[in-house]
Amino acid sequence: MTSHMLTRSLDRAATLFILIVATGGILIPLSNLLLPAGSPFQVPTYLVALWGKYVCYAVLALSIDLIWGYCGILSLGHGAFFALGGYAMGMYLMRQIGTRGVYGNPILPDFMVFLNYPRLPWYWNGFDMFWFAAIMVILVPGLLAFCFGWFAFRSRVTGVYLSIITQAMTYALLLGFFRNDFGFGGNNGLTDFKDILGFNVQAEGTRAALFALSCLALIIAFVICRAVVTSKLGKVLIAIRDAESRTRFIGYRVESYKLFVFTLSACMAGVAGALYVPQVGIINPSEFAPGNSIEAVIWVAVGGRGTLVGAALGAIVVNYAKTFFTSGVLAPYWLFMLGALFILVTLLLPKGIVGTFNSWWQPFKARQLAAAEASAAREDGVSEPKMAE
Amino acid sequence: MNVMDSRATSALLYLDGVHVSFDGFRAINNLSLTLAPGEMRAIIGPNGAGKTTMMDIITGKTKPDEGAVLFDGVTDLTRLDETRIAELGIGRKFQKPTVFESQTVEDNLMLALNVDHSVRGTLFWRESRSETERIDKVLETIRLTDARSRLAGSLSHGQKQWLEIGMLLAQDPKLLLVDEPVAGMTDVETHLTAELLKEINKNHTVMVVEHDMTFVRELGVKVTCLHEGTVLAEGTIDQVSSNERVIEVYLGR
Numbered sequence: 001m002t003s004h005m006l007t008r009s010l011d012r013a014a015t016l017f018i019l020i021v022a023t024g025g026i027l028i029p030l031s032n033l034l035l036p037a038g039s040p041f042q043v044p045t046y047l048v049a050l051w052g053k054y055v056c057y058a059v060l061a062l063s064i065d066l067i068w069g070y071c072g073i074l075s076l077g078h079g080a081f082f083a084l085g086g087y088a089m090g091m092y093l094m095r096q097i098g099t100r101g102v103y104g105n106p107i108l109p110d111f112m113v114f115l116n117y118p119r120l121p122w123y124w125n126g127f128d129m130f131w132f133a134a135i136m137v138i139l140v141p142g143l144l145a146f147c148f149g150w151f152a153f154r155s156r157v158t159g160v161y162l163s164i165i166t167q168a169m170t171y172a173l174l175l176g177f178f179r180n181d182f183g184f185g186g187n188n189g190l191t192d193f194k195d196i197l198g199f200n201v202q203a204e205g206t207r208a209a210l211f212a213l214s215c216l217a218l219i220i221a222f223v224i225c226r227a228v229v230t231s232k233l234g235k236v237l238i239a240i241r242d243a244e245s246r247t248r249f250i251g252y253r254v255e256s257y258k259l260f261v262f263t264l265s266a267c268m269a270g271v272a273g274a275l276y277v278p279q280v281g282i283i284n285p286s287e288f289a290p291g292n293s294i295e296a297v298i299w300v301a302v303g304g305r306g307t308l309v310g311a312a313l314g315a316i317v318v319n320y321a322k323t324f325f326t327s328g329v330l331a332p333y334w335l336f337m338l339g340a341l342f343i344l345v346t347l348l349l350p351k352g353i354v355g356t357f358n359s360w361w362q363p364f365k366a367r368q369l370a371a372a373e374a375s376a377a378r379e380d381g382v383s384e385p386k387m388a389e
Numbered sequence: 390m391n392v393m394d395s396r397a398t399s400a401l402l403y404l405d406g407v408h409v410s411f412d413g414f415r416a417i418n419n420l421s422l423t424l425a426p427g428e429m430r431a432i433i434g435p436n437g438a439g440k441t442t443m444m445d446i447i448t449g450k451t452k453p454d455e456g457a458v459l460f461d462g463v464t465d466l467t468r469l470d471e472t473r474i475a476e477l478g479i480g481r482k483f484q485k486p487t488v489f490e491s492q493t494v495e496d497n498l499m500l501a502l503n504v505d506h507s508v509r510g511t512l513f514w515r516e517s518r519s520e521t522e523r524i525d526k527v528l529e530t531i532r533l534t535d536a537r538s539r540l541a542g543s544l545s546h547g548q549k550q551w552l553e554i555g556m557l558l559a560q561d562p563k564l565l566l567v568d569e570p571v572a573g574m575t576d577v578e579t580h581l582t583a584e585l586l587k588e589i590n591k592n593h594t595v596m597v598v599e600h601d602m603t604f605v606r607e608l609g610v611k612v613t614c615l616h617e618g619t620v621l622a623e624g625t626i627d628q629v630s631s632n633e634r635v636i637e638v639y640l641g642r
Contacts, residue, residue, distance in 0.1 A: 231512050235492060242490060246489070250506075250560060251472055257508055
């Protein structure tokens with residue numbers, strides 16, 4: 001049932017993208033672990049962690065491109081789903097600390113002891129088990145997106161109004177998670193992680209493995225997105241994006257489609273957040289900041305909306321630029337540069353990097369193909385090449 | 390209507406005493422109209438007569454304040470939404486051609502086919518012979534076979550109008566509502582469109598809204614003239630166009 005979906009979704013560009021990510025996901029950890037430190041080909045551990053972070057951002061960007069690029073839903077609150085996935089993973093990591101915390105309490109994480117929690121809040125139960133946390137990583141963002149989308153899409157909230165309420169959603173969560181009595185560590189969030197599945201999160205081997213897993217997650221997310229957008233469902237999504245009421249009059253239940261793709265996207269964002277947290281070592285309420293979600297939308301716009309590959313590329317390029325510029329003398333001006341980048345891309349490259357490349361490359365390829373066919377026809381003597389009219 | 394038959398009327402479409410106002414403006418005022426199965430009807434009338442609003446009511450985009458709208462004698466359309474009404478078999482062509490511009494002509498028709506429209510159905514969909522054959526047939530009818538893999542956005546205005554009619558055909562509804570199909574068309578295209586609609590009428594009930602009187606005359610069907618949201622005159626094109634009131638408010642002396 002699904003094999004035809006795979007063959008349909010993996011064209012040459014998609015396969016190339018997967019190969020590049022897979023190569024990076026294998027070679028970078030290997031070079032970090034096997035080559036001696038100081039060798040020019042050895043990737044230092046801090047870079048592995050940094051790049052791992054970029055890969056997680058790329059997964060988040062893919063999830064945004066799926067709804068924005070293909071269905072026209074501009075979510076300015078997708079960071080919320082990313083952060084929720086991160087918190088679910090963070091809760092697991094907190095409970096793995098056990099007696100090694102500052103207060104040595106075997107059950108309660110440090111912040112709970114500090115804030116005089118008598119016992120573990122009920123919603124922390126089960127997070128000592130990895131499988132449970134792994135399910136929650138997908139379930140919690142998915143459930144929130146489902147409920148949110150259920151009300152928003154059925155009430156036909158679209159366009160800028162939807163964008164604004166997604167901002168409100170992530171801001172509300174930001175305020176909630178800041179509160180100490182919310183049970184998630186308040187302002188400080190969750191940190192001081194020790195182990196993941198018994199491996200030290202600080203160890204080089206663990207970091208390399210997390211990097212490889214992030215690349216694997218990027219590949220899986222990419223394949224899922226491709227399978228969705230190359231199916232007939234993908235064509236319906238584009239139809240909704242371009243002419244929503246027309247789609248309705250043909251007999252498609254637009255709200256169901258939006259709900260499906262929005263929930264799927266939120267689940268993907270959750271997984272990205274879960275992989276992000278052990279690599280950066282902390283999750284706190286600032287991840288819910290509305291600015292983060294807007295920044296993620298900028299990555300997609302820069303890379304090329306509605307191209308998937310562009311979204312991933314945009315996330316990596318913009319974040320690389322961010323790291324580069326915020327570590328130099330230009331650091332105070334980074335936000336101005338980001339703003340300028342968004343304006344310039346909107347004005348000069350409205351299709352983004354990959355979109356612009358495609359619109360330049362495809363006519364070129366089509367011309368080449370036509371020329372090849374014409375010359376083949378000439379050789380066969382089947383038909384005379386047409387004269388230019 | 391005291392017959393205890395489940396069908397209240399033999400008409401395919403039955404509007405009775407329909408009222409709609411927008412902020413005090415009475416767009417539709419005690420409108421009653423019936424359309425027999427297999428019929429083609431032309432609707433004419435001045436701007437603001439309520440032609441498009443009537444289509445909005447039939448397709449579920451606008452809910453009437455009062456009045457009955459029955460489809461096929463049994464279904465109360467005022468209680469259903471656009472998707473449900475489309476599923477029942479009412480297709481609509483908009484005044485301004487609305488096709489999916491960034492997709493190919495073939496994909497436009499494929500999306501319109503009346504097959505499984507559920508999320509699951511479209512996710513696991515695969516092309517089938519019968520669907521391709523139906524698309525081929527529609528492409529032939531609307532004279533766009535050569536344009537099948539072109540983007541709909543690159544078609545001429547007239548071709549877009551035809552593509553949208555083709556999408557209606559692919560949808561294969563019992564009732565087609567066609568809003569100003571020849572607006573902006575050349576004389577040749579207008580003539581071809583009249584032929585096309587007559588062809589479609591062989592298997593479908595059609596309601597056409599149009600201003601172009603030459604075109605309406607060419608269709609040669611019963612004409613209803615609307616004015617200020619109600620029926621002003623009904624009959625053959627000659628009867629309607631010689632009606633004093635119609636001449637006064639619409640055709641001009």
